[in-house]
Every structure is written in structure tokens, then in C-alpha cells.
Amino acid sequence: MIQIDIQKKLHGSQGKMDLIVNQSVNRGEFVVLMGESGAGKTTLLRVLAGLEEAKGSIFVGNTEWQNNHKRVSPQQRNIGFVFQDYALFDNMSVEENLFFVNNDKALLNELLVMTELVALRRRNVQGLSGGQKQRVALCRAIMQKPKLLLMDEPFSALDSKMRKRLRTQLKDFHQRFDMTTVMVSHDASEMYALADRVWRMEQGKIIQEGTAHEVLSSQDEKAHYVEVLKLHNAKATVCIAGELLEVEVNNKISVGEEIKVVLQPCLYSNNK
Amino acid sequence: MIQIDIQKKLHGSQGKMDLIVNQSVNRGEFVVLMGESGAGKTTLLRVLAGLEEAKGSIFVGNTEWQNNHKRVSPQQRNIGFVFQDYALFDNMSVEENLFFVNNDKALLNELLVMTELVALRRRNVQGLSGGQKQRVALCRAIMQKPKLLLMDEPFSALDSKMRKRLRTQLKDFHQRFDMTTVMVSHDASEMYALADRVWRMEQGKIIQEGTAHEVLSSQDEKAHYVEVLKLHNAKATVCIAGELLEVEVNNKISVGEEIKVVLQPCLYSNNK
């Protein structure tokens, strides 16, 4: 179990802001950290990793990672970290980046196959595309089989197909290596699919925690006011969270207007 | 009108790959470029901006931006560019970054308000969070009031609330300044909300183009096979594209199984 009780002064988007986090994470738990840009998510991960100073204490099981007087070095924490800007080793190829962390060839191959990077394994990482870099960063973090996996928006640069696939496989690894995980994400479906618990952060504080369901359903975003994108035969095309839907409408509605929509999904079959 | 007819050799994720694009963009059009990671989206934008060499020609109206022999310099193209890795001027504050491009104070203030960066205007950009940097990059590109706006996943590091707001405002600016725009995005709702036309790229080629509707509905992703996240009173909770939905199910279904769902939205009201 990880017990976090830290404070740190930050410059927020509305002036000075205190990062105050007092939370605990269970062993093997998957926590998704969400929250607006500049809320302090990255800073929290960095404090957990011992990369940034903060007041207060962090306990992992019975060992104290930090108190007000000393900090255990990042080297001794066995943490896998996906940096928001990847932070790959520019002087190395894809596979060298992974081998630098761990020499496990079988795992390396598995990860490269999973992330579709096999053909790029000998390429220098500087020449990769954004999404390719992000995948290397993810592989590198998992490669370490860390006790604690910290990921800062690890899928942000990927297309939705790849995202979905990796999401499932990440869950597998999470269980296989029993990695306690904290992941920053803005994507609702990621939270549902992955999170045991979601923390919602605002202005440096965790203002809400619970299951993805609990946290997300309470959000204002839930109100299904959507823009009418197209009108055709008394049907309006709207887009709800990326899904294109057709709704029957009366004639008073025009394109661009916002309408309230309730979703009534129904099951068709439970086998493909 | 922009006429693109270019070829370039790349190292794709499946070995050598040719970027071959033969497309045109109308004046004032908003094109969203989608496609898997490593498809060549960034490279296409860079070729358009004159930052990378490629064979073939690019015409903008009657002026030739490049042919096989010469290229117009990036300086003369009047392009706003949001880099995937932001590429902010590290030695400058937020507002210096924007003023470097253009001295329009009114526009600067408008953009800072829009992106909620007002309180950070004098902060050095190196100290910003990922999402804050991305917003500065977006502002800097718009600041130029460019003829052609090229954006490489400009919202990828932002939370969905901010994303939605900026999306609307970007559309405004697009119209106000009559900026022909090409934007890389992986987000379906962004495409619906913004795109006049969507290009789908795979392995260096535009394999499909049309409205967001046309391109997205033909995608396999459209098949609504979703994972059952929770079971409760014969109702399954599923997540479709980030939206949490409850579906009536029979008893044979268990958590984790995939079920096929069809959405039947219905209109409730057209006024908030």
C-alpha cells in the first residue's frame, strides 16, 4: 500500500496554488488521475517518483520513501515512468532504449509486437513519429516490471484503434506483473476500461475519487447537449463523444443548434 | 486553392514506405487528417510548410510553393504551425512567444483569455505543464493570422472540457481569419465538429476522403462491440466512446464479455 501525504507550492493558472494530496493506493490497484490542464497531475507523479521535492511523507508498505528530512533516491524506488514528453534516450535505438532498463529479450519482443514496433527496433528513436515515440516510452516503462508504474498520458498521441488495443494489453501486464499503477488520462473510456479508482484533481487537490462511473457521472460534461451537425428527412445527425448518431427531430431545429439528447441503448446480441 | 502532388520516401513501421499525396484543399476549407501512428501525417504537414524536402509540386493559387527544382522558403509561406512537440521558444515567456510572431495586443489578450493562460502570461514557457505548453503553441500559430494553418494534434494533451471549448473557438477563428486549415487529429468528435473534409491516411497514402460522417461510418471501429464493465439488476454498464450507458441484458452475460449494442438516441428538447 502506498500512503501519500504531500504538500508543494506551485504556480497555477490562477496564480499561486498548493498541491495538497493525501491519498492511499492499494497494492496492485489501477488509479487513473484525471483533471484539467495545469491541475498538478504531472507534479504529483514526479513527487511520487522522487524526481521533485515536496513536503510531507510517502510510505510504501512499511518503507518510508520520503519524509521532511530525507528522500529515497529514484533509483531505489523501482518505478516505471512514462514521461509526458517521452524522454527517450536519444542516442539509442528503440531496442537499446528498452535493453537499457532490463535485459529480458522475451519481454522485449512481446512488447515490440504488442506496440507494432518490431520493424522499427533498430531505428534511432530521434527519427520516430510522435506516436511511435510514445509507444517506445510505454514499452520502456513496462520493461522494468516495476512495482509502481506511473504513466503521464501514455496514449495521448495514438489513434483510437491502437489506443483500444494497447489499453487491453496494458491491463494484462498490470495484472501479470502485479504493478500498482497510477496513470494520468483525459479519456473517459480509458478510465472505465482501466481504472479501479479515478482521482479527479483540480487546482492541486484531489476533489473527487471513486469508480470511473461515480466520478464521471457526476460531471457536468454528462449533460448531453449536443450540436446538430446535419439535418436530413427530419433526422438530425449529432455526435456524442465521438459516436455519430441520428435523432428524430421536429422542424424547428436548425443545423448548429444545441439539443438535449438522452441515450437509450439496447442490447442486440452478446456474441459476435 | 492548394494543390498537393508530392512523393517522399519514409521508413514506416513495416519497413520502407512511400508518402504519396495527391490532393487539393479549397480556400478556407478545414481538413482533418486522421490515420494511424506513423502513417505520415506529421511529414505531410512538414512538407506543406516547406520544412522537409519532397519530390513533386505544391501550388497555392497560382504561386508554386515547390517543384522538383526549387522551394519557396518557409518564411514566405505565411503558415501557422502547431508542432506535435510544441517547439516553444524556451527563452521567452508566454506572451513573448506570441509577440515574437505578431505584435497585435488585442488578439494576444483574446487568445490568452480563450486558452485560460492570462495568469501565466509572464511565466517562462519551460515551467509550464504539458497542456499549458500545447495551448501556447496553439495561440502562437493563430497569432500569426496565417493564410494556412497546420496543426499537429493540437488538443492531445488537454482535458475534454477544455478541448470542447477550444474546438468551438478555433472554428470561430478559422472563419474570422479565413484560414485554410489542415489539422491532425485522432478524435472523432473533433472531426465532426470541425472538419469540412476528413482525409484518412494509411501507410503514406490518403486512402479515404469525405465528410467526417462518411469516413468514420465506414470504419470498423463503428461496430459497437463493447465490454461489459458492471452488472447490476440485469443491467450492464458499458462505455461507448467515453459515454457511460446502461443496457438491459439477459443473464448469460458476465463482466468482461463483449456485447453488441445499438444506440437509439431520442430527442428530448431543443432548448436548454
Added chain:
Amino acid sequence: MDFVPFWISFKLAALTTFILFLFALPLAWWLSQTASRTKPFVEALTALPIVLPPSVLGFYLLMALSSHSFLGKFIEDIFGVKLIFSFEGLVVASCFYSLPFMVQPLQSGLEGLNKHMLEASYLAGKSKFQTLFQIALPNIKPSLITALIVTFAHTVGEFGVVLMVGGSIPGETKVASVAIYEMVETMEYGQAHIYAAVMVALSFFVLLAVYIFNHKQKMKMGML
């Protein structure tokens, strides 16, 4: 205690650093941006002035710059400046000798720059010149400071070339390093110690000021 040699040293070093900066910058910039095949040759050439012993280099410069030589004559005719036994000559000689110390740190700094940052500036319509001064240089501050300080300090300390080309004329080309050298040669060790101490102290404070300034600025940028 005669402060004139110190003043000349300082003037010489400052001027050399300034002029060299102007010349070395475009060269370093070109070297950092080019993928040309001639690059390694130019790089190797650039480093050459250091491998010759200063007084030998001075000897060759003497030959090259004297009024009997084509180059020296040319400059004398066109600009009316005698490059030998004059302060102007010292500046030219020092520039020649210190070139690598300016070019190399600048070049390695510029090579480490994020290319996208420069491209962003080009796309904003800024010329290479503007980009170099407003984006590239401010972002390679550590290398820039290294280049300036090493060049400055090296010019202050140099005396082989200076002695040869300048002729140790008091008030004109007799810089502090030459003065101290002469004292050691004539076994006026007491005097030499004092001069050397002054020189070291002065230099130390100049350097310290630069570094403290830089340190403070960095702190300010990180904090505000």
C-alpha cells in the same frame, strides 16, 4: 604600480572577443546547420590555429602582416592601418589565434538546439539572422558564455603571439601578460607576484560577476 598594461589587456581582450564573436558566429551557425561534405574540413581547419606554438604563429603572422608582405601592404594601402607593432595589429593577431575558442563552443551549442524551435521561427516569417539572434543564441546561453569567457580569458593570458606581433611598446602594445613575463625574466619576482595577483584578482572578479549574473538570471527564469 602601472595600470596601463592592464587597461591595454582589457581593451584588447574585450575588442577581440567582440570582433571574433561577429566573425565566428556566422561560421559556427553555418557549421551547425550544414550537412555539406566539406564540413569536417572546415572544422579541422578552424581548430588549427591552436596547434602551433603561439610565438611561432606570431612569427608567421609577423611575416604575413608586415608592410613588406602583400597582405600587410594591401591593408595599409586600403585602410591606412599598420598591423605590426600597433594595437590594431594585436587585435588582428588575437582574433586569428583565438578563433577556435569562439567557434567551437558556439557550434556545439547550436548543434544541440531543438531544430523545431528554429523552424517555428522561420514559419513566423523571421529571417535566419533574426532567428539566430532572437532564438538560437538565447537558447544556448551556457555555450555562449563559455565561448565568450574562454576567448576573453585566453586573450588576456596570451603573450606569445602578442609579444611577437606587438613588440612590447609601452602604452600601445605592452599588455599585462607581457609586462609580467618581463618581470619574471628580469627576476623582479616581487613585482611579478603583485602584477600577477592583480591580474588574477581582476579576472576572477570579472568572471565571477558574469557567472553570478548568469546564475541569478537562471534562478529568476525558473522561479517566476
Added chain:
Amino acid sequence: MDFVPFWISFKLAALTTFILFLFALPLAWWLSQTASRTKPFVEALTALPIVLPPSVLGFYLLMALSSHSFLGKFIEDIFGVKLIFSFEGLVVASCFYSLPFMVQPLQSGLEGLNKHMLEASYLAGKSKFQTLFQIALPNIKPSLITALIVTFAHTVGEFGVVLMVGGSIPGETKVASVAIYEMVETMEYGQAHIYAAVMVALSFFVLLAVYIFNHKQKMKMGML
């Protein structure tokens, strides 16, 4: 033509560069990572050896290292090495003199590194030492090469300190730069020209080889 001086020069420069690299690297690393208030002082101190004229610095080194001095005596007693008028002494003196040329480029290179890259290495469980050698240095190649080349070239060219501390003993401390200096002094200009030409040519090819190698490697990395 006597090749011994060239051989000594080369040996001296190579050894100095190597030893200095070992000493300067931790210093540069510390300077690049620390936010300590003493940093500017150490930085200014580090640059000082350049501001003294070489022969004056040589004079002080002579005093410090001679068997009459405490330090010289100490080293002689403990290690049994005489540091004056011996090759070992030349190495020590050169290291002292060339220190700034090694420290400064390394430091500015290390300061320009992406901090997250180093942190990623720490998180992978790598020590500072491993991180320095496997991550930091390979990623500051241009600065590393500048540091090595400037130090090497400067040691080859230096003769003021070397002459003073080494005493120009043939086969032992008479390096090429001193040999050329003496030829110029004795007006054997013809000989001097030849030696200088050989030295410049040799240095040029060594430098060129380094730069071409570096160029090729870069090309390979970018392309493959």
C-alpha cells in the same frame, strides 16, 4: 628530421587529454547539476588558469612543484616522481593549464541536456555514474568533441608552461612546439618551416579524421 619531439608532443597531448577528462568530467557534471550558491565561484576559479600568461603560470608551477616546495617534496617522497624537468611534470602542468578548456565545453553541454532523460535513467535504477557515461555523454557529443579537441590541440600548441616546467630536455621534455620555438629562436627558419608544416599537417589529419568519423556516424544515425 627528428620525429622524437612530435612523438613526445603527441604522447603528452593524449595523456593530458585523457587524465584531464577523468578529472574534469566529475567537476563539469557537478557544476551542471548543482544549484548551489558556490557554483559561480567554482566556475570563475576554473577559468582562471587561462588568464595568466603561460610562462608566468609555468613559473608558479615551477615553484610549486620543485623539490624545494612542500607539494613537490611530498609527491617526490610518496610517489617517487620528480615533477620538474620530467615528462610526468609536463603532464601535471599541462593538465593544470588546460583544465578550463576541458571543463567548460563539457559543462555547457551537460547543462543543455534534457533533464527528463537523466531522470528516466535514474528511474531505471542506473547510478549517476552509469547515467553520465551511458546517457549524458553520448547525448552531448558535439560538446564532448569540442572539449577533447580543444584540449588536445591546445596541449600540442602550448609551449610557455612546458618550456618552463620541462626545461626542453631532448627525448624527455622537448616537445615539438618547443623544438619549433627553438628553431625560430636560433633562426633556423628553414627547419622551423618544415617542422611547423609537419605539425600542422599531422594535427590537421588527426582533427579531420575525428570530424569525418563524427560526421559519418551522425549520417548513419539519421538515416538508418
Added chain:
Amino acid sequence: RVAMAANVSYVSKALVTTFHTLYPEITVQVILGSSGKLTAQIKHGAPFDLFMSADMKYPQRLYDEGLAVEKPMVYAKGRLVFFSLRKRDFSRGISFLKDNNINTIAIANPQIAPYGRATKEALIHAKLYKKLQKKFVYAESVSQSVAYAISVADIGIIATAAMYAPQMKPYKNTSHFAEVDTALYSPIEQGIVILKNAKAKQEAKVFYDFMLSKEAKEILKKYGYEVK
């Protein structure tokens, strides 16, 4: 090992060669340097056996500090010549220096170099020193003033011995150089001492004696030195 002032170096080859024919079993290593530098080095334990200075001051100092075995002996006296790259008329003696077409005069630095001191003495005697001061450029050593003279200066006042260097052959006629009147200055006494911490005392003594011998004096004379 013989530490030799740079200006003696022009004859050093001839001296060493002759010495070798006489004493083939003794090898001589010549170490060149300015007198000041060599003195500093000797003080700090340089492994030299003999010191041939360009004047008497440095060896005397060594003797005073107990670093030399005996009082320094004068082995030769150096003299000065005017030298010009262009042909000149030297017949008017030292006063020709006042000519308007002479803008730079290279002299050895009187503070450092013994030849410089002698030059200064000569010019003061001729009442020209003050007048010409603006035209002087100071060389670190005689050889540097030679370098100046053959490249840039209009006139160099250099050691006679320098005229015997192979480089100077083309100028060895009277239109290029002339002796400075010895009445204007006292020729530079050059001293030799055996050093206290000489390793090879025996051999050093042999060379020392040789330097004061007739054979050596013959050679020195040939190179323009004044010998007793």
C-alpha cells in the same frame, strides 16, 4: 647538459662539434632558453651541469645564492651590429638612425636582454635614445629582434653573432650591416658557471675548460664575439 642562452646558440653547433672531435667520449646536450628562464629553472633544481649566460648578472646571482661552484668566468664578449633588410649607407655611424625614412628600430628589450641593455647604453651615449624612443619596438630576445629586422623593422640592432646564422648569408655584406662603434658601449660580457647540483661534474669541468680554451675562442671569434 649545458643550459645555454639563446643568443649563444648560433655558435653552439660549431662549439659542440669541435668539442666532440676533442673529447669523443663525452656527449653534450644543449638546452636553450632565455637567461632569465634558465636561471629560474636552475634555482628550482633543473638538472643542468653548466650554464652559459648571455651576461654576468644571472650567473653571478646563481653564484651568490650558492648554486654555482665557482665565480662565473667570462667566456666571450658580445657585440652589436646594425642590420637592415634594405641596402643602406652606414658610413655616418650611429647618427644615420635619425634618418626620416627609418620609422621602426627593432632593439632587444633593455629590461630583459643584455644586448638590449648594451643597445640602450650605446644610444644614450650617442644622445639618440630619447629622440628615437618612439621608433623602438622591443623584442623579447636578440633573435626576436632579428626576426623583426628581417621582416618588418627598418633597422635592427642585433648581436654580431646572429649575422653568422645561415639565414643571414644573403645579407652578409656591408650594405646590409655595420658594427656599432664599440666606444659607445661596453661589449656584453657573457659568463659561464659550473652548477652545484651538476650530475656529471667531471665532464662539466672538461667542457668548462674547453670553453675557456684557445680552440673555443677561435670559434667564438669567428662568430663575431670579442675574446680575450
